[in-house]
Amino acid sequence: MEEKQGRVAMIAITFIPLVMVLGNSMLVPVLPTMKSKLDLSQFQVSLIITMFSLSAGLIIPLVGYLSDRFGRKWIIVGSLVIYGIGGIISGLSAWLMENSYIMILIGRIVQGIGAAGTAPIAMALIGDLYSGEQESKALGIIESSNGAGKILSPIIGSVIALITWYAVFFTFPILCFATAIFIWFSVKEKKKMEGKPLPEYLGALKQIFKQKGKWLIPAFFVGSVGLFILFGVLFYLSDVLEQRLKIEGVIKGCILAIPLLGMVVTAYLTGTKIKQNKPLIRKVMVMGLMLLTGSMFVVSFFQQVYLMIGLLTLGSIGTGLLLPCLNTLITGAVEKAERGMITSLYGSVRFLGVAFGPPLFSWLMSISHKTVFLSMAGLSLFTLILAFFLIKPDKSEKKETGGKQQLGTLF
Template sequence: MSNDNKHNFEPVYNDLNLRIIFLITLMAVLGVASITPAFPKISNELKIQANSVGLLIIIFTLPGIILTPVLGVMADRFGRKKVIIPSLILFGLAGTGCFFVRDFNHLLVLRFFQGVGAASIGSLNITLIGDIYEKKERTNAMGYNASLISIATASYPVIGGILASIAWYYPFALPVFALPIAFIVFFKLNNPEPVVRPELKKYFKNIFGSIKTKAALLYFFSSLVTFILLYGSFLTYFPFLLNEKFNASPLGIGVLMSTMSIVTGITSSQLGRLTDRYSKKTLLKISFLLYTIALVLFPQIETIWLLIIPTAIFGSAQGINIPSVQILLTEIASLEHRAAFMSFNGMVLRLGQTLGPLIMGGMFIFIGIDATFYTGGVIAILNFILLVTFL
């Protein structure tokens, strides 16, 4: 945390800067979690095949694969605020524009531009935590931020399900909140900006020197796998499993999906205590065992309320995994190139978010919906073996 002594006598979650970062985080997870309960309804009303609805995620995450590291470099060179404020504005305008269209192709165009706005949001919020806080406060701040992500991803499907029950396009009104948040960031966020700007050759040498270490590569690959599982098996095809197997309503889908996020929030809020007993590397390994168990269980359950069990296990894995990886990565990078370094992780996340629906969509088409979960289980256990072997 900053050296201001007043912060030493109060919990980190009371700091205004962290609360503003929380607002950014709320937008970072809004783009997907709020609309997935509407997918079956979008498929029916717009006459779109189930596997094609996943394009709403793919087209949203695709810009981040290219733009996230570029925007990270810009944030290191020109300042965090100069990147994140325009990003929030574009996210808000394009996202809200989706509310007004009734054509799937037009929807995809607006989702693309919303994805351009979202490209920096999900990495620069983590960068800001790494910039402002240190040591135990950084661990706690990351844990609280992950908890907030979980609360948001628990709430957004319920909110999205309620709104989608009115009309499929109502969940697309939610991004409008990004606009006032951009003004709050401009006027109220007090964050350190990089002062030393090394020449570009040295700057990129430092970045790539950090990225190509064995530990960093394993963390990045784990992030990739995590978001393939989350966006492929869970967020895209879990709603269809519920709809096809149990005839669940959009609201019912949202409520059950929120169970995962609630458990994630509870788990990640205890990250400080968990890291007192276990190393972050050990927690990371355990998380992929939990993913495997959950994903194998999903298609085997025949009673809808029993799905709470694998959903909670999946949520526990998320709560352990995501903040642990974020902390481990911020510890590797220095302030001068942290935004680019964390944005590379953001690019990896976007790649996972894009590949997940594609991979699982292929399994859905050629084998069936159960295969989208069994494939995820195989991927998770392979990553566990990789971490145990090399980390």
């Protein structure tokens, strides 16, 4: 009976990262249509992604602390409800209001606040419910869900937009409320949380960064840059496909899924191979940044769409090599009791990377194609140098359990 309950709980938890991924990725193919329908500038439409990710990034550390104090399930269920309400606000505004842009942004901010308590807290919940081999297996399952969401979300968004462009917003409450109900009735937390009081919590965090900040802070920055470039590239590619090539609908969604597929498959394979081999982890991380840098540099000289998609996919493969390595190093840097703090902060800076990608790409796009990608090549080269010289965790650091490496592509 307990085994059956465990399987049902795992299925419920699997939906959490899927819902979070849909928050941005499902909207990417709709953005050019939204720009046209609402008569927005490139920068204004980029804020549809940015405000979601920015609000999530700012709230994640607080939500992580609250989940330590009051329990994971309460926070996850409440966050999913808030997430769904945000979708309703944006959807009704787009449907019923003539000048709906500001209310859509408010709805996206509410959604971001809700998203902060989804996948990052699900990672901590799995650590609470499972251990050893079961924990590794559970993390692998939610990674598969996360990866499937990344690949399918542009296609799903394109299909739903065939009804009307704002129909996507109404998809969120359906998914969020259903998942919240499923989590509430199927997941049983093992024990009452005994989180630290806030001063003690902040003191422990300060101590971690005092001991390991020399490499931990650069690692946070490099992970943020990887997602900054990824979502900036998707934003750019979506605009090129619709505005320049007049490719819309499901075909457009399928094309946008190609770079994501490259990243997800690579990240999954990397996560299964690197284990705790830190020399190998550093080599793979550097290889990923070299591939990302090279692809950004080469694509700056070409605008032929199929070649560009191929080169951008190579860059995404580089990101797929990078992220699981960073995740393994970061989650392995602290004891399990303190891991919630670090994963929350790491999730926060990754969301901030996603937040700033579209608006900065929008500004660079107004200059030239070459400016966009030479800038990204320079940024990626800087992170490569940073990673090579500064991300060198103590070889004596070991993890409590295996399998955490497969969390690398959550964002």
